Amino acid sequence: xxxxxxxxxxxxxPPRLEPLRKLAYNLHWDWNVETKxxxxxxxxxxxxxxxxxxxxxxGTISQTRLQExxxxxxxxxxxxxxxxxxxxxxxxxxxxxxxxxxxxxxxxMGSMEGDDSSQSKIQNSECYVYxxxxxxxxxxxxxxxxxxxxxxxxxxxxxxxxxxxxxxVGLLYQEGYFSQFLNxxxxxxxxxxxxxxxxxPLHLExxxxxxxxxxxxxxxxxxxxxxxxxxxxxxxxxxxxxTNIDANASQYDHDITDRLYGGDIDMRIHQEMMLGIxxxxxxxxxxxxPTAYHMNEGHSAFLSLERIRVLMQEEGLSYxxxxxxxxxxxxxxxHTPVPAGIxxxxxDKVMYYLGYYGDGFGLKREEFLALGREETGDLTAPxxxxxxxxxxxxxxxxxxxxxxxxxxxMFKGLWPDLPLEEVPITAITNGVHARSCVSxxxxxxxxxxxxxxxxxxxxxxxxxxxxxxxxxxxxxRYHERCRAELVVFVRERLAQKxxxxxxxxxxxxxxxxxxxxxxxxxxxxxxxxxxxRATLWMRDRERIKRILQANKKRxxxxxxxxxxxxxxxxxxxLIREINHFIREEGMSRSVVFIPDYDLHVGRLMxxxxxxxxxxxxxxxxxxxxxxxxxxxNGLLNxxxxxxxxxxxxxxxxxxxxxxxxxxxxxxxxxxxxxxSLYELLEQEVVPLFYERDTEDIPRGWVSKxxxxxxxxxxxxxxxxxxxxxxxxxxxxxSDRYFTMTREGYRPARELADWxxxxxxxWYKMKIESIDVSGGSQxxxxxxxxxxxxxDLADLSADDLQVQLYTGLVNASGDIVNGVPAVMEYxxxxxxxxxxxxxxxxxxxxxxLQGMSLRILPKHEYLSSPYDLGLILWAQ
Numbered sequence: 001x002x003x004x005x006x007x008x009x010x011x012x013x014p015p016r017l018e019p020l021r022k023l024a025y026n027l028h029w030d031w032n033v034e035t036k037x038x039x040x041x042x043x044x045x046x047x048x049x050x051x052x053x054x055x056x057x058x059g060t061i062s063q064t065r066l067q068e069x070x071x072x073x074x075x076x077x078x079x080x081x082x083x084x085x086x087x088x089x090x091x092x093x094x095x096x097x098x099x100x101x102x103x104x105x106x107x108x109m110g111s112m113e114g115d116d117s118s119q120s121k122i123q124n125s126e127c128y129v130y131x132x133x134x135x136x137x138x139x140x141x142x143x144x145x146x147x148x149x150x151x152x153x154x155x156x157x158x159x160x161x162x163x164x165x166x167x168x169v170g171l172l173y174q175e176g177y178f179s180q181f182l183n184x185x186x187x188x189x190x191x192x193x194x195x196x197x198x199x200x201p202l203h204l205e206x207x208x209x210x211x212x213x214x215x216x217x218x219x220x221x222x223x224x225x226x227x228x229x230x231x232x233x234x235x236x237x238x239x240x241x242x243t244n245i246d247a248n249a250s251q252y253d254h255d256i257t258d259r260l261y262g263g264d265i266d267m268r269i270h271q272e273m274m275l276g277i278x279x280x281x282x283x284x285x286x287x288x289x290p291t292a293y294h295m296n297e298g299h300s301a302f303l304s305l306e307r308i309r310v311l312m313q314e315e316g317l318s319y320x321x322x323x324x325x326x327x328x329x330x331x332x333x334x335h336t337p338v339p340a341g342i343x344x345x346x347x348d349k350v351m352y353y354l355g356y357y358g359d360g361f362g363l364k365r366e367e368f369l370a371l372g373r374e375e376t377g378d379l380t381a382p383x384x385x386x387x388x389x390x391x392x393x394x395x396x397x398x399x400x401x402x403x404x405x406x407x408x409x410m411f412k413g414l415w416p417d418l419p420l421e422e423v424p425i426t427a428i429t430n431g432v433h434a435r436s437c438v439s440x441x442x443x444x445x446x447x448x449x450x451x452x453x454x455x456x457x458x459x460x461x462x463x464x465x466x467x468x469x470x471x472x473x474x475x476x477r478y479h480e481r482c483r484a485e486l487v488v489f490v491r492e493r494l495a496q497k498x499x500x501x502x503x504x505x506x507x508x509x510x511x512x513x514x515x516x517x518x519x520x521x522x523x524x525x526x527x528x529x530x531x532x533r534a535t536l537w538m539r540d541r542e543r544i545k546r547i548l549q550a551n552k553k554r555x556x557x558x559x560x561x562x563x564x565x566x567x568x569x570x571x572x573x574l575i576r577e578i579n580h581f582i583r584e585e586g587m588s589r590s591v592v593f594i595p596d597y598d599l600h601v602g603r604l605m606x607x608x609x610x611x612x613x614x615x616x617x618x619x620x621x622x623x624x625x626x627x628x629x630x631x632x633n634g635l636l637n638x639x640x641x642x643x644x645x646x647x648x649x650x651x652x653x654x655x656x657x658x659x660x661x662x663x664x665x666x667x668x669x670x671x672x673x674x675x676s677l678y679e680l681l682e683q684e685v686v687p688l689f690y691e692r693d694t695e696d697i698p699r700g701w702v703s704k705x706x707x708x709x710x711x712x713x714x715x716x717x718x719x720x721x722x723x724x725x726x727x728x729x730x731x732x733x734s735d736r737y738f739t740m741t742r743e744g745y746r747p748a749r750e751l752a753d754w755x756x757x758x759x760x761x762w763y764k765m766k767i768e769s770i771d772v773s774g775g776s777q778x779x780x781x782x783x784x785x786x787x788x789x790x791d792l793a794d795l796s797a798d799d800l801q802v803q804l805y806t807g808l809v810n811a812s813g814d815i816v817n818g819v820p821a822v823m824e825y826x827x828x829x830x831x832x833x834x835x836x837x838x839x840x841x842x843x844x845x846x847x848l849q850g851m852s853l854r855i856l857p858k859h860e861y862l863s864s865p866y867d868l869g870l871i872l873w874a875q
Contacts, residue, residue: 012063013058013066016070017070017079019079019080019083020038020079022083022086023035023038023039023054023082023083023086024055024058025201025232026232026233027234028086028233029054030137030138030157030436031433031436032086034078034081034085035086036440037078037440038075038078038082042058050140051139051140051142052138052140052600053139053140053199053200055200055201056140056200089235090235092163094161094162095162095456096163096164096726099723099726099727100726126165126291126292126734127167127289127290128166128167128292128293128294128734129166129167129169129279129294130156130166130168130169131279131294131295131299132168132169132297133148133170133171133275133297133299133300134170134260135168135170135238136149136152136153136154136599137231138599139598139599139600141201141231142193142598143170143173143240144176144260145527146563147335147527147623147626148296148297150599150625151335151399151625151718152296153233154431154432155296155721155722156168156233156234156238157233157234157236157433157435157436158433158717158718158719158721159722160233160235161234161455162456162722162723162726163235164722164726167238167290168233168236168237168238169238169240169283170239170241170279171240171257172195173195173257173258173259173260174242174244174258174259175195175258176259176260177260178191178563180596180597181595181596182575182579182593183501184501185579186576186579187572187576188563188564197242201231201232202230203229203230204229204230205239212227212228212245213227213285213286214226214227214245214247214285215278215281215282215285217281219270219273222249224243224256224270225243225248226243226274226278227245228240228282229242239279239282239286241274241275241278241282242257243255243257244257255267256270261565265349266349269349269353270353271299272300272302272385273302273354275300276299276300276301276302276304276305276306277302277305280303280310281306291734291738292330292733292737294330294332294729294730295330295331295333295393296335297334297335297386298332298342298384298385298388301332301392302385304330305357307326308322308323308326308361309322309357309360311326312360315745317748317749319361319362319363321748321751321752323392324740324751324752324861325737325740325741325745326392327394327867328733328739328740328748328863329733329736330389330393330394331393331394331397331729331733332386332389332390332395333397333398334407334425334622335398336386336622337406337410337619337622338620339410342384344383344384344385345372345382347380347382347383350372350383351365351368351369366379369383371387371388372387374414375413387411390414390425391414394732394864395426395732396426397426397427397729398425398426398428398622399427399429399622399623400429400430400622400643400646400647401647402643402647403623403643404425404427407425408420408421408425411423414869415866417871417873418866421817423866426728428721428725428729429623429644429647429715429716430623430625430718431715431716431717431719431720432625432628432629432717433717433718433719434454434456434632434713436603437603437606437629437632437633438632439482439603439633441478441482442478442479442633442634445470445474445475449466449467449470450463450464450466451463454713456717456719458720459720461714464714465710467710468710472702472703473695473697475702476697476698476702479610480517482607482608483608483609485608486521486559486607486609487517489601489604490559490592490594491514493596494511494594494595495512497595510588514592515590515592516555516557516589516590519590520554520611520685520686520690521557521609522556522558522609522610522611523559523560523605523608523609523611523613524561524613525560525561525562527562527564527565527571528562528568528575529564529565529571530568530574531617531620531621532615532617532621533616533617534574534578535574535577535578536670536677537558537613537615537674537677538577538581539670539671539674540674540675540678541585545585545587547682548587548590548591549590554686554687554689556681556686558590559594559605559609560591560592560594561593561594561595561597561601561602562597575593578591602629606632607633609630609635611638611654611685612638612654613638614627614638614639614640614645615639615677616640616643617642617669618641618642618658618660618662620642622643623643623644624643624644627639631654632709634706635705635708636655636685636701636705637653637654637708638654638677638685639654639656639657640673641659648712649707652707652711653707653708653712654704654708655680655684655685657677658672688700689701748861751859751862754859758795758799758857759870761795762793762795762857762870764791765790765792765793765795765872766790766791767789767791767853767875768834769789770787770789771786772784772851773785773786780843780845781844783840783842784840784841784842785838785840786823786840788802788823788837788838788853789829789832789836790802791834792834797825797835799858800855800857800858801822801856801857802822802854803820803821804820804821805818805819805821805852805853806841806843806849806852808847808850815850815851818852820854821839821841822839823837823838823839824838824839852874854873854874855871855872857870
């Protein structure tokens, strides 16, 4: 029966408890121990059954219990402390305000005074916007699937901690991501719980008259509407679009925001149009004017098309001018280490859904499709969202140093004449949000010995040396407490899942006997993709069984968790293989697979295990962050040298599996690295853990734990990561936005005109001659003079930069790791009309050295000389 009217019923709180509502609707509680303890104190069982959802709790808990709490002075005092902490958090002096004064924007805007153009109305402040397909923020907001989403959530949290003027944009999924359950055979099945938005920490954005703010996006033959929800993440608002509303006539349109990564390729295009195009329109509907746009993966890249359209239609810019503005203020982060991980859409579908943008831009079909193609002349190539994002961004980065190398190799075709090491894709290594992943007991320990600012202190801060002053006994006992809590949780979780499955009383009773809180515990938890090799530790079953149980005084146990994508059959097979091993080999007490991995399970595991195992097939792991969370809690990593671990101090803070070798034979790689894993466990990991003194403290192990905390925490955190995005990307992109838009977009118009002139004449330039002093034999320290004559083809010397390019010559005859040196313009030869450039080079070491000459574009408004993909080399 359909209702004739609906009501949004909100919790009824005693007046004295009304501050709980404010606390519940700001996710700051997720990383504030005091506030989280406050909500747990309401009703511990309800806290767990609600998936740690304070909004649902306030609407579910009995009025009798609320009245009791209203009269509990201890509870009221704790609530007031939590409220004060939130108030202090909002009014503190942040890193952003100290590092980035708003006066910088005022100075840049000064030239606009008296300008009557529409641009003079721009808000005199910065705003950065972060687009992502998923956000992992808290257990009670299941709109994420894995590492990408959790990283996005941590990004927002640290942006709030640092005071950045950031907003997030994403989609609000009705079903979110799936809950996992295993059948008796160990096969993963999925259940999609329905998210009840009205019982989640969400605010529906409305007009002053109370009506919903809605936006519309054009799809073939119809418009699709979406409303906007907000999650308040500290000081950062996250805006999420929801199409499941009556204004959309078809069920298909309702389902655009139904399921994360759900449906076929058409649904994926629908979702990414809603994210990118709808996201830009939502920001406009909310009155926000971002100065920098950050695309977290290529899913949101269509936002560039919408931004260009707005600038053309509303500001009267040409396509080239609008593109200059968009590119100057866009940032793109790629998380994908393999081409197969990139969204590729058939050309016909792109034209069907988005061809009207090309028509509006005045682009022919192939010109429009070229925006998403590496080889623009390949008329059959699919449309790549990553390529579109790169072409529309001024700053592009991978998420670890090794991933930066991989990404430059993946996308080097966009700059075919540029040396690989100069491909303009840099790296900002990922991090994790410290207060979200460090266990409460360890946070208390760090607060006591390091001081409360440890969470954001950098690598050079002397407070990290205080880690060595933490008493070994205290650190070890705190860690043992975390391990014991994990074991209790695992037993309860397994028993509950067995009850849900209808298991026998004997099976349920056995769940209470798994694991030993005093045994060396190895954790493995992540998405079950085949390249992560979740079963590598099982390759030699007899050997791993000996390691697990051969020595009763030196036992080892594994706790494993993770989900496979619903359509990833090989990934599901890995889960079943592990569960078969547990059953067939009688390992149920020492090897446990925890069903339904989520943020809560992950936090308990990275706190309660002793060793964090990671076995990806290098270099397929873009970054990986679970191992960083483990280090934050003092765990030691045992990992293949991939992602972040490749740049960590993997000798003092754990153990490397292998030495970063590359293999052609994957089976042989698995054999070698499995044997390396076994040898490390047998010869180093297990002996170090069980080598105890008279107080039963493993001093060597604890020393290594301290190194893990001291060396990894200050760098592999999102406080450092977001500061790096700020100083390297956001500030510069925002500055360029203010520059390009001032005086009625005069700089953007100038840059577009200059580009047209440059493209028209670039290929007419000729390097006529290069004269080099000295012969082929020179000595270290000897200066060589170079003089070049260049026909600039009616271009000015101000349009170009001429460089000498020198370096070692490899076996293939190519210069490697070349170093550029700018040549000086000396004027024109009056007889030939060619332009003369001179320069000097001095070689500081011996060997076969090479020299070349190249020309790059140069303009004051060009963010990088590589932006246009133009480079002319001497032949």
